[in-house]
Amino acid sequence: MKLYVKDFDLKQSITSGQFFRYEFKNDYYYIILKDRIVKIKQIDDYIIVDSNNMRNIKETVESFFSLDIDYNKINDILINKDNSIKDIIRASIGYKIQRMDPFETVISYIISANNSVNNIRNCVNKISNKYGKKILFENNYYYLFPTKEELKNITLEELIEMKLGFRAKYVKIIIDKINSNEFDLDIINKMSSKEALSYLMKENGIGLKVASCILLFSYSRYDVYPIDIWVKKIMKERFNIEKEKDIKEYMENKYKDYSGLVIQYLFNYKRNIQ
DNA sequence: GGGCAGGTCTAAG
DNA sequence: CTTAGACCTGCC
Numbered sequence: 001m002k003l004y005v006k007d008f009d010l011k012q013s014i015t016s017g018q019f020f021r022y023e024f025k026n027d028y029y030y031i032i033l034k035d036r037i038v039k040i041k042q043i044d045d046y047i048i049v050d051s052n053n054m055r056n057i058k059e060t061v062e063s064f065f066s067l068d069i070d071y072n073k074i075n076d077i078l079i080n081k082d083n084s085i086k087d088i089i090r091a092s093i094g095y096k097i098q099r100m101d102p103f104e105t106v107i108s109y110i111i112s113a114n115n116s117v118n119n120i121r122n123c124v125n126k127i128s129n130k131y132g133k134k135i136l137f138e139n140n141y142y143y144l145f146p147t148k149e150e151l152k153n154i155t156l157e158e159l160i161e162m163k164l165g166f167r168a169k170y171v172k173i174i175i176d177k178i179n180s181n182e183f184d185l186d187i188i189n190k191m192s193s194k195e196a197l198s199y200l201m202k203e204n205g206i207g208l209k210v211a212s213c214i215l216l217f218s219y220s221r222y223d224v225y226p227i228d229i230w231v232k233k234i235m236k237e238r239f240n241i242e243k244e245k246d247i248k249e250y251m252e253n254k255y256k257d258y259s260g261l262v263i264q265y266l267f268n269y270k271r272n273i274q
Numbered sequence: 275g276g277g278c279a280g281g282t283c284t285a286a287g
Numbered sequence: 288c289t290t291a292g293a294c295c296t297g298c299c
Contacts (some may be wrong), residue, residue: 115297
């Protein structure tokens, strides 16, 4: 299927480092979504899409890449506000935040704590390969990220064997809590971003940064901004702002509802472009 | 072989 | 409320 897309940069979006489950093969990105494998490449203002399940494929792809959100409009607002990061916003034109599945994001980002990207990806893949649904697509097998039900019986020992290290216990506990409804991923939709942050941060293994990633990446809360080492680096370098407290103040005073998107632009610039 | 990687917890002031 | 240390593991 061929789909017209405006101001979209597939490569920049998918390789930005937010989403762990994709591979690049023969010109195409193979993306493992919640319920299917999507094969996708971009040619100018079009994307070519194939999948093992073409039902609602347009909506699925548009939703995943946030194509329903008018980034041009937001970028104009940000640049008009002040032009101190105009070049950084410009450098990220076409970059879209990917709307990830909440359950997958919670687990993946708990694993991300003080970890390397390669290690995180390995852990997520090991969990998926053992417990996720097996999908045959183009003569290859792929494994979806498991549902909460599929992970119901995973043990702490298995998670340790999968090299989650000290994060294994956090993952085990949150899976149990989600399955017993002691922790509810749906209720977050009804909360303000501030409420949702403290709700998430009550859980062991979820601090401010991970909670912010969850809200920004899987609940489209653009007013929530994960501060990580890349953001800290560029804030120091460019504005001589070093303390986390001061970065928070800067974001909340200046960019408010779009702090999360601005943070992603800063992150993307420092990690992937500069 | 020590240090570090997309942080968080804990214990202490 | 702020801050130093420890923490699984793999890779350099």
